[in-house]
Amino acid sequence: MILLRKWIEHRQLLLALASGILIVIAWALELSASPAFLTVSIFIIAYLIGGFYKAKEGIEEFINERKFSVEILMILAAIGAATIGYWMEGAILIFIFALSGALETYTMNKSHQEISALMNLQPEEATLLKDGMEKTVAVSELRIGDLVRVKPGERISTDGVIFTGRTTIDESALTGESLPISKQVDEEVFTGTVNLSGMIDVSVTKPAEETLFQKIITLVQSAKDEKSPSQLTIEKFEGPYVKVVLIFVTLMMLLPYFFLGWSWHESFYRAMVLLVVASPCALVASVMPATLSAISNGARQGILFKGGVHLEQLAHIKAIALDKTGTITNGTPVVTNVYFHPVFNENDLLYAICAIENQSSHPLAKAIVTYCKQQGIEPVKPDFIENKSGWGIIGTVDGEGWKIGKPDFFSFEKEEAFQEIAAGMSDAGQTLVFAGKENQDEVIAVFAIEDTIRDVAIEAIKSMKNEGITAYMITGDHEKTAKKIASEVELDGYSANCLPEEKVIEIEKLKKQFQKVAMVGDGINDAPALARANIGIAMGAGSDAAIETADIVLVKNDLAKITKAIQLSKRLNRIVMQNIIFSIAVILLLIVGNFMQHVSLPLGVIGHEGSTILVILNGLRLLKN
Structure with a gap:
């Protein structure tokens, strides 16, 4: 069973490797002057095994969406190479293309493992206390006000407050904080965290489907499906680009043959090389693996992005408006x-x-x-x-x-x-x-x-300023209190006595001054301002309205995570730009080299697919903190 699961999880990589082994065998037979039909047969098997997933993906996309993709280009290039006798080159193209596809799939799976890891931490059963007796029940059966007993070493199965007992709790699964936290009566505990020492009885405050843990899973899952502006632009560009490449490949076959005196064989060969090197595989892979890696990194640190668009835009924020109560203060x-x-x-x-x-x-x-x-x-x-x-x-x-x-x-x-x-x-x-x-x-x-x-507020606001961001407070409190708080945490400015609709007006003023503005809040009264800001950031322990409205959620109300999120966004944008520039430069270099007859098909395959693998690996760096 374990072997079967491993096969299913890594089947694309295993088929790519099998294709590579068959290529080596065919090459050895070719060197030993074995019958041509045997060598060609093994190459064909290598084509079918290595190219199965990518060919299936390209054909399905063409049939369902009438859209040309890079997979179609690779299929045509491999078939074209085979038709002029370059079986080895075509097979290598299929092998490296399949290998880069497997690597991209690995990146996706690696990012999705963050969700799987979270879901595996969610207990399915709880020990319910009723009339002094312990009873094991499904977590879904718990109701607000129920008492749940959690023994040392067990994972907490519900969001609630400690009714009796005291303990230390490992909350690293939710917040990324490695140090255990001491908890006593009336203090909050969360689903999926670990009770390390004392036995506690917890009073349920939220049903299973509304716990902070479940919200995290939902937010991360939805973030995976939302594409960033860069990714949408590249995907929109991919279809027309492939059509243009096919037109130029056709011209490459005909024009040199009729007007430059090239042989038909050379013209066709150069057209196949162009088909390979002009394919935008590396460009297409420049954004998504990097974005998913960054989202997964954030989730591991307790920063939940609701999509790549918000992660990408956060780097451009020039001012941050903060609510006072529950954000700057406790x-x-x-x-x-x-x-x-x-x-x-x-x-x-x-x-x-x-x-x-x-x-x-x-x-x-x-x-x-x-x-x-x-x-x-x-x-x-x-x-x-x-x-x-x-x-x-x-x-x-x-x-x-x-x-x-x-x-x-x-x-x-x-x-x-x-x-x-x-x-x-x-x-x-x-x-x-x-x-x-x-x-x-x-x-x-x-x-x-x-x-x-809050202890972290002064240092967090200082770190925001170090990133070149203006820190501003918008609060409903009176002038004296606002002035005192603003002075103590060294804010750049503040607005006091603000009702919810007045907070929106203040956000509009900041947007006129700074263009890109983020709002941080935790209450229902902050929701309109969170929605109006370019980026809304909610505290995880805040109201459901704030969490639903915001674009980013800080699981543990840690203001210091805002700077980490901004730095992660800047890293993402930097890596995406590196990938795009590098992939375009490689494509142009190979196209020029091919027209000047300096790039062979094997070199074109290695240069093109090698650049694809490099941009994927570059994106994977964002999995590290």
């Missing part, structure tokens, strides 16, 4: 500063505030509860709670009334110290939450809360 507010009235006991205040804020789902309330827990305070159930929409929350803890909320929720006339402290915190771009006694309308605590900058 997207999770934290308490950065606290001021308590000196008369009151700090722990008593936190005890009451934590109990009340724990009943709210507001992100700022969650930040305060987290801070309280860090101080060793666990939330208790309050006696009474009432939300004051747009203002804050009031509640009673142990019979004492409290209120927590915006500055306007309180009177500051008797609290000048708090006014000064609040003004200082506000100037620093922080959001303020006040807490105090309800019946006295007295402020006794101020919490300064802000969204912290």
